[in-house]
Amino acid sequence: MRRRLIDLSVPVLDGPSEATPVEVSLLDHAAAPAALGLRPEDFPEGEAISNETVTLTTHTGTHMDAPLHYGLVSGGRPADAIDQVPLEWCFAPGVRIDVRHVPPGVGITAADLEDALAKESYELRPGDIPLIWTGADRLWGTEAYRTDHPGMTRESTAWLVERGARVIGIDAWGFDRPFASMLGDYRASGDNGVLWPAHLYGRERAYCQLEKLARLDELPAAHGFAVACFPVRLAGLGAAWSRVVAIVEEPDAA
Structure with missing residues (x-):
């Protein structure tokens, strides 16, 4: 067998796709x-x-958010900082979930995830690292990258975590819907539940999220590969940069 590594990270650099310099x-x-x-x-x-x-900020480039990013308490106990995230969470089988049909600004539902996995005849297993494939990384290098993507919801995040996911990745600027979409809904309704609902679910049950993934289209299949996503060990902080890599085992050339 031959091992092939696929870099799923964006570079760390100053540019229009980053909100901070x-x-x-x-x-x-x-x-x-x-x-x-x-x-x-x-x-x-x-x-x-x-x-x-x-x-730079800890949320620049491809990075991992720890439970501490979401709030001081997660699952009824002090939320773990990024240096407390178990290493076992960060090296596990990956599964790409294709939700490219969901429009920018729209929430990704649990039904979207179920349908995508059913099309691949795959059942999520505890410890799997789901990679949410929106296709938004095609906009990397432009200002539109920060605004033109769908986002996870509380419902869809809970659906994955309740099935054993501890790390969830997305190939978009943020894990939730774009800020403008959430803010517009909040101003219209006054319901603060529309503000970062996927992030704030992490106050109920601990999980980590990877933001700003890339090149999920280069994975040879929706599953059958491993993901390595070890964060830099920044003591006591809520996030850290991560070089996310897919590890694919392929037969040797004849």
Whole structure:
């Protein structure tokens, strides 16, 4: 068998698809000797080792949200920070759930998930990592990426978590519907239950979500692969960046 790795992450960079800036301060090879109290001639080719200082949010790029992001309490106990997420949750079989028919701004229902899994003749198993395939990653690099996608609902999130999902991913800017869609509904109805309902379900039962996935179309099938999504160990925080990778086992070429 041959192992193939598929990168399901977007790059971390400053651009129109991010709502907050990414600032990079570079200490390049030529300037580094002076920063170390040395001279260029103290190094081969006159160059020392470089360094970068990056300022960004924990929700920039592909990242994992921990229960602490949703609230201080999850399932009746203090919510886990990102460094407390069990490693076993972060390496498990994956299943791609195709909901590309759901329009931007619309909530993804439990029926949408059930129908997609039925078409693949697949029954979700405890520990599986569902990957919600909206197709929104095609807009990466544009401002529309932040606004033109559907989102999970409390109902659909609960449906997955109650069947044993502990990590759920989506190939969109956010896990819930776009902010403008939620805000419009809230202003029209006054019902605060329309504000981040999928996120806030995590106050009831602990789960993690992966946002800003990409290239789910490159998976060879809806299941039969593993997902590795270990978050950076940022102590006590609600989210961290993750290099999400699909691991596909394929027969050796004849």
